[in-house]
Amino acid sequence: MNSFFLILLILFAGAGLSFVLGKISSIISGTVAFLSIAAASALFFTQIEMGSFIEFSLGGIQLQWGLNSYGYLFGIIVLGLGTLASLYSISYMQNKERTSGFYFNFVLVIAGMTGIIFANDFISFFIFWEIMTWASYLIIIYSGKNVKKIGIKYMIFSAIGAYSMLTAIVMIKGQYDTFLISDAINAGAFNFIDNIYIPILLLIGFGVKAATMPLHVWAPGAYNNAPTSFTVIFSGAMSKMGVLGMGLVLGHMFTADRSGSLTNFFSGFSVIYLQQTIGWLGGITAVIATLYALIQDDAKKLLAYSSIAQLGYITVGLATGTKLGVMAALFLAVVHGIFKGALFMVVGAVERQAGTTDMTKISGLIRKMPFTFLTALISIIALAGIPPLGGFVGKWMLYEALITESNSYFLVIVIFFSSTAAFLYSYRFLFGLFLGQEEKETEQVKEAPITMIIPMLVLAILLVITGAFPGLIFSPIATAMEFIGFKDVTWNMSVLNNVWGNEMNLTYLGITIGVVFVSIFAFITLKGLKGTRYVGTKDISTSGEIPYENENLTFQINFFQPFVRAAAPMYKRSMNKIWNELGNGLEALFNFTRKIYTGNGQTYALFVVIFLVLMLLFKDTLFV
């Protein structure tokens, strides 16, 4: 059987089987889900040749599935993270209810995303997109909490995205008479000269999944409401489907050959406008999401807002349209999948072991969950973009692209503000869960089981590797970028360059940090080793006073109060409010319509009479 069919068959069968077996035991169901995703990944990475495709017809429509280098890049994220997250789920979901439904939808989301990667035509793309959306919707409302508020919001925005995508697909069929993505691209469907509506409609469709402002309002609630082991996929991989689509559209839009066209000047001009608009939307998304992330008291919500901020950076990178910028965006997409996946796994581990993710309730878990803390530490360093980990590489390229290539000098400042403020919530996350006072409430907490630790540590190690050898990821990114129209994409294993010829050598950096670290660590550990005493968090000097036995010394509430006070004007606006106002406006419109269509037969009869009277009055002008 063909590998494409086989992979999807394994995934769909795995979904069904884990649903059936879930009635027996959640562990068996989880194991089946894990095995099916792992088997699909194994086949994906070994059996499918790049560039191969199959064609078949379904109900008279020619469908084509294949694998190109661009899809392969996202396949790495989806199936790599999917395998680890499903392994993680087994222990995480162990004692929960209705796990069969959860695993069914979990595998279905992975199947949907794999299908999106395979799809070479718009019909199967759309079908798999909807499978992914619906399955994820069912997981979001799995807990039964906030269904009305969060579930409906997610549904509405997904529907907006789906309708605009569908409209674009119909327009492509109407104008170019093809459903094949490659044919549509070659015919110039995305190039913004002939078409303004198709690219914009598609961007709206993808922008919803990538949580770009102003379409991001569903994301914090949805990320928070889903079970944490699924949020790993939701934030790490599923949001990248939006990035996949945006990259495809924007890449072809910016690299399209615009020479020799009469409308050349104006179309080029409008592309620049669009580019700037999308870039600024991404930048503002990043700032607002960061500001909201740092006032959260719940670790999971904090990460949910942080995900939106990081997706904002990716949008900015894609919108630059330059080689370095797009490369930065795709690199950040991969690295964000890794570190945000790891961080949500950390939150899940804490949630399972300590019972809550509310940072005002728990603190000081570092000694109880050392491996979880280690993962959190490494991932947070990557998230904050601090050298020498993978996150820094992406941030560096993004800044250099904005400064050197795209002339977006003020956008750089916006991004920089957002990522400096990100240090605040990064610190809050580590401090809130792991550092600070060890209180009695968390005395019984133990380290998470090994099936949860392994995926976390794998991701943490990956972050270290991507920091030292980003070339390992540049290589698939470069071929992917050549697929979406960039030419001669160059990269080095451990050296970053910008167009002005400045370089950032990660090998020298790694060696320097290594040498300094080893020598100073040896010094501080060995010096007076016997005289060094480790004490608990109650043994402190609070300005010379000795704290009482039961005195509460936890500092968690209103953590960044001074910053929030200083930035108060920025907290006043909220996209949620604007959408709510729009909703209220629409409701008023519907209320007005209600005055006409009262549902009363007498009123309708009156309308008929009025209509006839008007007809008679104006019969001379109307029927000449």
Add this chain to the structure above:
Amino acid sequence: MEDLGIKIIGALLTVILAFTVGMTYGGIVRKLTARVQNRRGPVIWQNFLDLLKLQSKKTNIAHGFMGHMAPVWIIISAGTVLMFIPILNGNLWFPNLTFHGDLIFLLYMMVFGSLGMALGAGQTGNPNSAIGVTRGLSQMVGFEIPFVLALVALMVQYKTTSIQDIMDIQAQTGTWMMFANPFAFLAALFASLGMFRYSPFDIVGAPAELASGPVSEFGGKYLGTMMSGGSIFAFIKLTLYVDLFMGGAGFGTGILATIMGLGILLLKTFSLYMVPVFYGWISPRYRTEQAIRYFWGWPTALGVIAVIWAIF
């Protein structure tokens, strides 16, 4: 191999220089501040004595792994940044790695140490430490904005992101950057007030009510190592400013030229260092939100002007 040998010796020399200069400057400021306040004050090598005392403590208290690592992080950050900053222009004794890293990298690497210290302070469980950290991080978001605006202005104006290139351009044109783009210099100078954390921006440490803020739980070898790291950082910041805005220093590789270059460097860094110190003497303390608002006001406006100046 001989080349590598010189590099290693150069690196060690750089560290010793940075450490000595940073510590001495700190001592001089303590003395001067005392005289201004009509006190007698400590001797100018008091910082070295303090360090000696701290490092020779027989017992040390650590609050766990992160507390143990905090000074390590600071030294990693300080040492690494030092290797990537040009000390003397065109001098073989301080060759280091100036061509292999750029300004964006330095911006991020300099934060590494603060984050390490913040985490270490967090593990001690002392609420005062955590309060100091939140104040410090918030204030950092404040002053980084004008600082980055100034740096972007420089990068855009001369189409390079490398410090070495900016130094070379100043040497070639003969114009210091503080005159070529005065607004960028002013914005960066305001930012430096926050960076050095002298009054009015000393609420982070808040010696009076927070018992020295983040570091309140550290002592012995830990505090000593942090102090050394802090001194190296002071030298790094000053040298970075001199390199970027005041033409750097250095004449060549000969012994006399090296000594002269170092002399010029000391002169420039010291006079620059006096700016935040003087400003501190005459200013009362700001609250954190006032400090942030301060940096987001005129300094940021100057930074924006600097970028516009650089574009046109």
